[in-house]
Amino acid sequence: MTALLEVEDLRVAYGKIEAVKGISFKVNQGEVTTLIGTNGAGKTTTLRTLSGLLKPTSGKILFDGAALDTVPAHKIVSLGLAHSPEGRHIFPRMTIEENLLLGAFLRKDSAGITEDIERAYTLFPILGERRKQAAGTLSGGEQQMLAMGRALMSRPKLLMLDEPSMGLSPLMMQKIMATIVELKASGMTILLVEQNAQAALSLSDQGYVMQTGHIVLNGTGADLLRDESVRKSYLGED
Amino acid sequence: MHELPQNLANGLMLGLMYGLIAVGYTMVYGIVQLINFAHGEIFMIGGFGALTAYLALPSGTSLWLALPVMLVGGVIASVLVATGAERFAYRPLRTAPRLAPLITAIGLSIALQQVVWAFYPGAKKARTFPQFHGNPIDLGAFQLQRNDIFLLIAAPLCMLILASFVRLTRTGRAMQATAQDPDTAKLMGINTDRIIVVAFALGAAFAAVAAVAHGLRYGQVDFMMGFIAGLKAFTAAVLGGIGNIYGAMLGGLVLGIAESLATAYIQNVPGMHQLGGAGWANVWAFVLLIVVLLVRPQGLLGERVADRA
Secondary structure, eight states: OOEEEEEEEEEEEETTEEEEEEEEEEEETTOEEEEEOOTTSSHHHHHHHHTTSSOOSEEEEEETTEEOTTSOHHHHGGGTEEEEOTTOOOOTTSBHHHHHHHHTTTOOOHHHHHHHHHHHHHHSHHHHHTTTSBGGGSOHHHHHHHHHHHHHTTOOSEEEEESTTTTOOHHHHHHHHHHHHHHHHTTOEEEEEESOHHHHHHTOSEEEEEETTEEEEEEEHHHHHHOHHHHHHHSOOO | OTTHHHHHHHHHHHHHHHHHHHHHHHHHHHHHOOOOTTHHHHHHHHHHHHHHHHHHSOTTOOHHHHHHHHHHHHHHHHHHHHHHHIIIIIGGGTTSOTHHHHHHHHHHHHHHHHHHHHHSTTTTSOEEOOOOOSOOEEOSSSEEOGGGHHHHHHHHHHHHHHHHHHHHSHHHHHHHHHHHOHHHHHHTTOOHHHHHHHHHHHHHHHHHHHHHHHHHHHSEEOTTHHHHHHHHHHHHHHHHOTTOHHHHHHHHHHHHHHHHHHHHHGGGSTTOTTSOSGGGHHHHHHHHHHHHHHHOTTOSSOOOOTTOO
16 A cells, blocks of 8 residues: 555644644555544644644655645645545635635636536535525535535545534434545545544544544554444443 | 705715725725725825826826826836735734734834825925816716716726626635635635735725825825825725625715715704814714614624624
């Protein structure tokens, strides 16, 4: 397995408070890799650093052979890394279609863009039905679909999904998880951050457990699901 | 009441001018949540830029021919100062507490006034601005001043261009995205630093057009002209709903017309005969602002957004 993303001894701080305290992990080509952990473990901070919104204090980020840690945020997507942020962050006063088009902001191939928009509508038919509707009027689950669809519009090599199931109904969560499986089957490499550890680990190839800024455990998704401490801390079992 | 159409026409002209300046406040606020209190001075500098361009032309050039050159001169001056201010005064404070750039803007406003006062030849007094001569055009119900024709054409044209720019161009869509969610805009690959410069430059260009209209209307420019005009335009932007470009124009029109009508008619209200006339125009303009802030704090076209105080 070749690693598409390699993170080495990454440290990130907000002022004097260090949120990520020297973590290392890999995301292999074609696999789903999950970071799990409780609130404040540093998962979102890690993703925001990978996409350039935060600057690391030290450490290395190697993506597809290139160092990312000094690249400004707006240039990262063109390298093939797309980020669907926590809380979805769709553009509320634009239509669904305009949101999707912004996902392809740097692309010039209008035929390919049209094709990818149709693909997003096939993946999420509800978005196609409401393409001219302001995105702010969508339900939480629909907004999540839009955020994922928008991230895919850049034709990324690596898709980062931050808490895609947060605040969703169980039914909607199943739909989102099924989409992740579908994307993986189509060959997409995915870095997933989830609080719903059960669902996330069962579809992951690799998993890392984060705790207060450190990675405390890692293994295959199946291994972690069987691990006693994971079961206790994250799967709610005694 | 036979003078009502004339008062409305006067208010409309005033309103178009306020609206043009207000666009600059509202666009910058919409994208970086900064009230650029130096924007009135950007307007003033546009007036001096236009005057400089006029003086550089051979004397005797017809004003119709000179006008495009004056516009270019005004726009260049305003845009240079505005983007310079963004780059060297505001950008270093992007992550500072909000009060810091606000105080910087006020300081910059005073500094720009004083620089023009001290260094522009003859600017210690008002300088004469070229005007069209000839009688007002009689349109029956009201008369149109020849010098206002420019504003009447330029303001709607500017708004049309801006609206199409924001809706139809790639940079326009990037501006909307940056205004709605700057971090996520970056994730889309939008260079938000560049978008901020574009917002400052567009607002400055509009202010320069307004300054030319102001110069033509009043026949002079002076280093303090940006102070009251800026405050009025800021009022117009808040009135219309700050952050909304159509709101800025609407707010300008409402303010201009209200001011014109208040000046003309308040004195007819029993017991208020001392409160009319031009000397009270600014008072009524700001009374209107206070009333709107009490009744509809988000402005006429603004949306109530909790985290945008």
